[in-house]
Amino acid sequence: MEALPRTILYDRHVALGAKIVEFGGWEMPVQYPSGIVQEHLATRKQAGLFDVSHMGRFIIRGNNRLPFLQHVLSNNADALDVGESQYTIIPNEQGGALDDAYLYRFVEEEYLLVVNASNRVKDWDHLQVHAEKIGDVEMIDRTFETAMLSLQGPRSKDMLSTLIDSGLLPDPLRNKLSIATLAGAEVLLARTGYTGEPICFELFVENADALKIWDILIEKGAHAVGLGARDTLRLEAALPLYGHELGEDPQSSEIPVFAMPLSRFAVSFSPLKGEFIGRAALEMQFTSLKKIFDRDYSAIQDLPRLIMPVALKGKGVARAGYKIFNNDEHAGYVTSGTMVPYWHTRGEGIASVLTDEHSLRGISLALLDSSISEGDTLEIEMRGRRIQAVVVPFHMRSEAPPFARAIPWDRLHSEKTSTPEAKTVTKARSILDQAIRNTSWRQKECINLIPSEQTQSAVTRLLSVMDPCGRYAEHKQVMAFSEAEVFYYQATDFIENVEKRLEEELRDYLGCPEVETRLISGQMANTAVFSALVDYLNRVDRKSEQRRIRKVMNNHIIRGGHLSAQPMGALRDFVARDPKTEKPAVVNFPVLPENPYKIDVPACAKLLEIHRPELIIFGKSMTLHHEPVADIRAMVDALALDCTIMYDMAHVLGLIGPHFQRPFEEGADLVTGSTHKTFFGTQRGIIGARFNEPDPEYDLWLAIRRRAFPGSVSNHHLGTLLGLLMATYELNHYKNEYQENIIRNARAFAVALNTCGLDVAGDPDISFTQTHQVILNVGYAKGPEIADRLEKNNIIVNYQAAPEEEGFTASGSLRMGVQEMTRFGMQPAHFEALAGFIHDVIVHGRTVSKDVAAFRKQFVDMQYCFSVTEFEDEIQKLHQLLR
Template sequence: MKNLFKTILHDRHVDLGAQMVEFGGWVMPIQYPQGIVREHLATRRHAGLFDVSHMGRFTLRGQDALPFLQHVLSNNAGGLEEGESQYTLIPNDRGGAIDDAYLYRFHADEYLLVVNAGNRLKDWDHFQSSLPDFKNVIMEDKTKDISMLSLQGPTSKDILQKIMDTGALPEPMRNHLSIATIQGRKVLIARTGYTGEPLCFELFIDSADTPGIWDLLMDQGAHPVGLGARDTLRLEAGLPLYGHELGMDPDNKEIPIYASPLSRFAVSLSPLKKDFIGRNALEKQFEAFKKIADRDYSLIHDLPRCIMPVALKKKSVARAGYKVFQGNRHVGYVTSGTMIPRWEIEGEGIFSKLTENHGLRGICLALVDSTLVEGDDIEIEIRSKQVPAVIVPFHMRSEAPPFARSIPWDRIGQEKGPSGKEEISKNVQSLLIKSIRNTEWRQKECINLIPSEQTQSELIRLLSIMDPCGRYAEHKQVSAFSVAEVFYYQGTDFIAEVEAKLETELKKFFGCQQVETRLVSGQMANMALFSALVDYINRADRKSEQRRLRKVMNNHIIKGGHLSAQPMGALRDFVARDPLSEKPAVVNFPVLPENPYKIDLSACETLIQKHEPELIIFGKSMVLHKEPVTEVRRIINGLGIDSVIMYDMAHVLGLVGPHFQEPFKEGADFITGSTHKTFFGTQRGIIGTDITDEDPRFELWEAVKRRAFPGSVSNHHLGTILGLLMATYEMNHFKDEYPKKVLDNARVFAKALNDCGLSVAGDPEISFTETHQVILNVGYAKGPAIARKLEENNLIVNYQAAPVEEGFTASGSLRMGVQEMTRFGMEATDFEELAQFFKDVLVDNRIVKEAVISFRNRFLEMKYCFTTDQVGDKIQKLHELL
């Protein structure tokens, strides 16, 4: 192996007994003594450590660095903020790939581009041919100066956290970056990788410092992995490899970039990229791809074949270059294939887990005719025999951290058939029996601490199923009748009276001028308001395509933000795409480094000044602090920015008032919310505002009314309207007592849990919480199992991902609320006693189910509601009507 490059870790690999091979001009470990299968499995179960220092690393600086990257790369480098990265390609003018690459922006004034080892010199020369057109670019080859390690797998996060001195891991989202020190050495950390693992990190380290950090990672339990398992891991994840899924096909024809599913997402046709290399060809491929997605093959000549994952139905091995057939028709070639190992899984859903057993299965990626689709049966010619196979959507999934899960072809889309007629009678009986038992269990035997739930009073529940339940009462204001409400149905006088009284009571509760009550959920309320805002900003132009909200500021879902306020939720159809980033035009509230549950107002002001959001959305589903409405109103007024402040109070709606927050006095323009969490009501949604009919923005409120009806609802569920009126009577009657008691109980409960030695999130200086919620840290990814353990002891909580965790399946916290049990009469001393049950279960591993049932029997009578003595015989008459 003369004249080959060696990484700084070459001797480490040799000492570990690695089998060394030539790869891309380097001497690299193909496997260690444990072998490829064990290395693959170790990565999927623990953490695999890869030396990927053979990859090329170029740095680019200077005023023209960004324009240069926009010209020579396929993706939109202009969309990268400092601390972000992206997958990209180096296209040729025919729309094929010279190479694929990863672009990192660790520093505002410098980019780092990682390319394939075997293409490093070719890529460098290609870039040099374009550099003369960009005068102010400093491009340097740092391959030898900077080494690169890849740490991938479920325990990789824990390993890194143990050895870091300063700094932090990147935000828990793919492609985010950070800078830290390990034993005093500077390390650039990226949440990227080539394995499909949801927990994935790549480290960039000065070469001289790399052996020491390799040793540290090994000492913490990382498993060394060679190029062999790196290939099986990326194949299982469906990731392309240059020379296989990119480059030239077995017929020596160029593979279009749009043929690869992942590569499609690495192409930007933004006007900001101007006439970049390959643009014309890629635009043609894109047009062809859109038609192919609609089963229109009129442009298929521009994208004749696509890369698709294929699973073999029999035990066999498909290798690159093998022919693929459908019947007698040759439809393509295998581009990559092998037998890959997988851990077998037992259990279902979030409680499923890897067993100690593993199996092997044949999978591949294939370049096949674009007319083929997922689910099509095909055959692969292996040693002159036709082996049955099927096109599958994927070989594995990564969206349930901390584990990636292998998905065999015969377990995709399994469904149970419908019940037969003979079973229906049994099912009816079973439903009734189980409903009775469940109600007894939750209402008489459990301590219910879900923060988004509330038991309604007997009166509310009875009224909700009284007539007009199931009837219609559509209505709208008609200007021709002096803006009177006109109902479309007869028999509606009573519900008309109920709705009018409900509006009056809600205005009194919230301290506002207008309320819309016809929405049937909090998410629908948000959607109606978003839609109204879009309608309002387009009020002067009803002929052009309606523009969306240019920029929105919100709480990110990982930091506790409401799902409905996210681009993945109700906001999706109403927010514009940022032309620079090509992502939804949303900027997130920054949080304090020392307290990720609280907004950093100083950083927030900087972002507001930079982005000038049209809409600012407060509100969280994981909420320990009051939202800084007053402070942000002061900021936007001081900057002269015309922003609408909306507060989604779903979780804290019933706490509105002097003991918590008074949103309109503090500067909110709108509130939305669910009426069944801390509020006593039925499951509905509301919108409120203090805008009067003399306000220039009253047109916006009129748009809200239109987007409620007919924009969102037709039948607005009249029974639950009736129940909500009774709930609002209750809220107004107990407005001073109930919120204060809830907030006091939450602080006592949090402090008691802390005193029991449990890890309570939040600021101890304020007794951990300013709301009804208490958050308990229980260990990374342990939340679901611990929540189940508590449920087995009749303690009902909600597992929750903390702000540093990758998703709900990796939840390491429990989210709890005291609002429901406070309503059943629990006082501060009772919550102190409750905290002891948590210690018994979580620390002492005791079974306390019977003790909890006995404890709950003390709290069966609902408080903060109207009693039989107050309403006389009316409850009995309601019962008699059923």
Template sequence: MTELLKTVFFNKHQDLDAKIVEFGGWEMPIQYPSGIINEHMATRKKAGIFDVSHMGRLFFKGKDTLPFLQHVLTNNAMALEPGESQYTLIQNENGGAIDDAYLYRFKPDEYLLVVNASNREKDVAHFEKHLKLFSDIKMVDRTFDMAMISLQGPLSKTIIEEIVTGGVLPEPARNCLGIVDISGVEACLARTGYTGEPLGFEFFVENEHAVFIWDLLMEKGAVPIGLGARDTLRLEAGLPLYGHELGVDHDGSEIPLFASRLSKFAVSFSPLKGNFIGKDALYRQYLAFKNIMDQKFEDISHLPKMVMPLAITGKGIAREGYKVFSKDRHVGYITSGTMIPYQEPEGSGLNSEFKESPKRRSVSLALVDSSILEGEILEIQIRKKQCDSIVVPYHMSSEAPPFVRSIPHNQLKAVKQAGDDQTYPELARQLVSKALNNHTWRQKECINLIPSEMSQSYLSRLLSISDPVNRYAEHKELKAFFGEDVFYYQGTEFIREVEHRLNREFQTFLGCRNIESRVISGQMANTAFFSALVDFLNRTDRKKEQRRLRKIINNHIIKGGHLSAQPMGALRDFVARDPKTEKAAVINFPVLKDNPYKIDIHACKAIIKEHQPELVILGKSMIIHKEPVAEIRSLVDEFAPGCLVMYDMAHVLGLYGPHFQKPLKEGAHIVTGSTHKTYFGTQRGVIASDFNEDEMEYGLWEAVQRRTFPGSVSNHHLGTMTGLLFSAYEMNHFKEDYQKAVISNAKTFAVALKELGLSVAGDPDISFTDTHQVILNVGYGKGAKTARELEENNIIVNYQATPVEEGFTASGALRMGVSEMTRFGMKETDFQELAGLMADLINNGATIKNEIKKFREQFIDMQFCFKEADVQDGGISLPGSLK
């Protein structure tokens, strides 16, 4: 018999009293003394460390590496930039799996392919056969001189941060890579793993340093996990395993690759791949997969069965090979199945906590007829009995980092609250009472520090509910009437005047020629502009399908970018797919390593030169610095002429001017914004430009007007437009003192928090902010909890993920703004006092609710606004106060 192989950690496993078994030709730990259940839960609750050095590690270098990988793998290797990885498959000509694998590009000139231990020799032989077709490529098998460690679970990031001494962690998204230094040892670090954990890392390190890294991770709290729990974890996550969900089925037939739903991410038909192995067979599977997703089962012969998750609802445990029936019809087999533990939450949403003792449930994956639908009841033959199961979409979710959320089959949908049996008059009285209580609480008892919110003045609110609220005033410029606006409704003379005056006030405020004020939100302003730009770019050919924007540069949402400027937001329908990456054609601004809240201008030069964007979108929702408008415009003009520069000023529109910045004067072609944040008006939006009528780009402005009406609005909320005009008068009258006060208060607030020992983000040389915003770091994953504690003490803030965190559920910061409370009269000394109260709560757990209520009593009357007396001189009589 061939002697079994041992990883560099074998002695460690023995020292830890692991149960050793043969796996793929290696002696590996199947479990440790605590057992598989405890190891599973340790990974889900803390951090598990796995020896995965038995996996094959194949390195490829040479000029023909990319063509070779495109030929022998299913995914699009050309999509990988240095610092990225992807799941892929090694396919045969029939569209079946030789193996599944992961492809990493840590360095520009080298690719690493990780394959399954039991398939390594077969994979190498397959590659060697095809390497003969390529002249300049070298494959090196480094399985035996390089170790691989997996660290998975919610504490994994914290542990790694404690041991990394140089370099930076990979970007906070799956499949991102980095090279770090750990006490003089270079380690390649990937955000990958086989557990479904939203926080998971894999280390690649030379054997001579591997035990040192293992010991460091163990010292910091990592729990050793064997192959048994690795299997239960991947099964809960619904991840396929070669030999079970991939390979050959229980009837001896080859399982098509698309039987696994992950294949839709691992198979690419990009023209950049050329005629790769198995392309035709895989494309036939893909067409069948499309039909199955559309529930069209007439032509699915190339994909007769699919792997589906089953939750066992009867008594029993489904094991591999058990038959599955739909009534009396045999429809397939269990491919993987066992009993797994899971954490049961107590409470709802972000306020929930996991119960201490785990529950257990029986789950499986099954290869069954493709016509079977989610929700169907199937029977599993367990020995001589039939056990009920249900087809489910998944067993767990990892979309709320840092924790996995198990989803039992009976909790797939939120429980609906039962309706009450109160009468409508009772409900109406209750609503009025609660609304009045809420109004009092928010306006007189709380300190509001949410930077995207602003209270209107009393008179602005009063005008917003006056007639013409609920009226219509659609209108459009017609050339037949020499560009005059024609209104389609009668009774609109007043609103015509309001809109005309509002546009004029914005022209004054922004110092520009063109204003579109009919959009009713900042998001709609962006949508209307993106639509207009697509319309403008397609102006020469109205017969063909409109092409989308070919390339855009923006601020990534995790780096503070606006949601509306993301492919998931308003940009979605207007940006093309990049043929190389097969994703939305969006490139994100690089940021400074020592200040991720600021764009790296030097790095932008190469990006703009290479990608030739048609649109650059500046502006953020987490913004503490001025945007580099002039610098970006200069680079655009030099390297991408014709590209437009847009600045979404949603958060900072009210600061437009000499105390902050004037983007239209600095080179922005278009400014959009919300009119209810630092700009203290009603909840609406605005689009602005300074194009002259004799410029070519004025055609773009005409497209903006068309895509606003009739493109985006019909009723453009005339009541809030009336209120906004009043607010515009207030803004233009008070802006000098208001803007100075906001920025001064923000700087003072930030410095005070810092001096009280709290962690304030930003540059201390500018007192941490140039805007109304202050960003306070409170600890990874503690943002929502801290925000809730502050709310319980009448301070309203916004928890926020920082640029190094995975998403809002993992947020470790508070995003705060001073603009509303500045308008209620708070000055620098007041924000210093507020900082002290907040520090007492955050640092010491103090209860400060009564102090905050008393503190707020000083700031009830709004400043920087017109009072009733200012408008009553003409004998105007106002109704009862809304204050």
């Protein structure tokens, strides 16, 4: 018998004591001496290193590489930019899977397709037939000349980071790629894997370099993991395995591709794909799936069974092929199943940590009648007895990096807490007491550094709870009355006057001819603008489906972009899908490699020319720099783009002026913002516009007015509208001194933190910041714990993910703003003292809560506001009226 092939790492596996088995035609390690359970657990808590060099690796190039891939693969290969990868299926004409695969685009002119070892020869032959038919496609099998390692788990990023000689790790998003030199070897890196780990990498290296990379990673503490734990890890993550969830079912009939939940992301019907193998059958399956989700089983014959995660309630181990019963009727089969270990956790929410204890649980994937749904209780027949099991949405979650979290079936939901039984009057007194304590603590004992918050002056706050806070004053401009505002209610003269005065003050403050003040949050202001822009773009054609904004350019969420300007936030329903990427048509501002908080202005020119956005959105929630409004305006004008430039100034609305920037003078069309961050106001949103009545774009302004009312609010919260007027008076009165001190304090604070030895983000040449914000890097995933520690010491900050981090649970930064404490009179020297407290807490773990509370006592009288003594009589009267 011919000897089976071995990977370049075979001797390493033997030396580590691995049990070697035949798998996919290769001699592979199934487990190392520590065993499958320990290998699984080590991957979930530290990092597992897998030799997956047995997987087939095909290079695809030639002029027709893209039409070829579009024809033979189910996903949209055209959606991949260089540096991206995707999960895909190699379909057959019947809508089944010949194999599942991953397509990588590391370089411009070629693709890398990774297929299952056991299917390599079959896939190759199939692909060759079509490559020859299409012509000008070159395929190269690189399986034997290269190695493929997989490094998965929370510590994997740390391990790789220290090895980089040049190049970067891929961006912290799944499926991103990069090419870097690690320990002297060129390595292709992908944020992909088969474990469900949120921090995961796959590495492609030449055979000559593989041993060195393997040895270094083992030396750095990666645990060697064999095929056994690879299977339990993928099962826990509910990832399919060809031959179990794809291919043939236990009755030897083909499993339709759409039976497997991941297929919804692996199959594309983009027009860019044209006719591809299996398209007709897959479309029928997809139609059936959509109906099944609506509980319409009329097309169930195209998709009679679906793969679902099933958890065992009773004791036992479900194995592939076991029958499953629903009310005594045979309802399907287990496709994969075993017992898997999981770490116990201690604590709740973001503070929960993995302990050193673990348990085992019985989980499976099953091919079940499509009419079965989540939560249904079933029975699995195993060796003559039946064990209860339940259909679950998932066995594990990956969205809280750096750890994947096991979700046993009985812990899918947190328990709702209920307050102990008490009389209503007792409860009312209790909440009053709590409000008194909370206000006293936040106002008199804490140093508040949350950059999106502000305390309003006493008179602003008082006005916010006067009579208008219970009233309505809907109004609308009516052309028939020469554009007069018509109010729908009586007794609205006062609030009408307030709103007019507020618009006047804000026009003056923003430096623009039009202001809308009825929105009650910054996000609502953005939504109103996006909705109005859609309305405006469709102004001629009112009969067809209203088209969305074709392309938007904004700051990426991981580079400080505002949630409210993202597709996952307010933009979602207003931006078109890009037919190429099949994702929201958003392109992000490029940033400087050495400073991810700053836009790379020269690089914008090419992107503007390629993408021709209809809307550009400036503004960030992690903001250290001016936005390059004037530069981009010049580029937009030079290209004659039909494009609206908007600046979401939420964070920096209170900084408009000579010490920061003047958006309308620099060329912005629209400014939105929330009025309670650097601005002095109550919690609301506003929109300002540069359009004047005869401008052709004035129609956009009219659309914005309509999308404010009736589009967004009926009741525009008149109490805080009145409060905002007073706040705006205050800001217009004190802005010069306030704004200058904000910038001065932020810089002094940043420099002092840096001098203490802390890692301050940004450019030291400009004292780190041009805004009220200071960003401190405290170490990967340590943000939540340190923010909590600071809170216990009466310093309130906001943990945030830095640009290289995978999500907010992995936050390694603290975002701070000086605006509120500046308003309470803190000066540079005071911020230097505060930096000392922060250093004590973070670096030395000292308890400084009493010192901080005592420090705050110096700063309880608000500055930059109309003093209570100045309006003593009026304030007394207002107080009396509240009794």
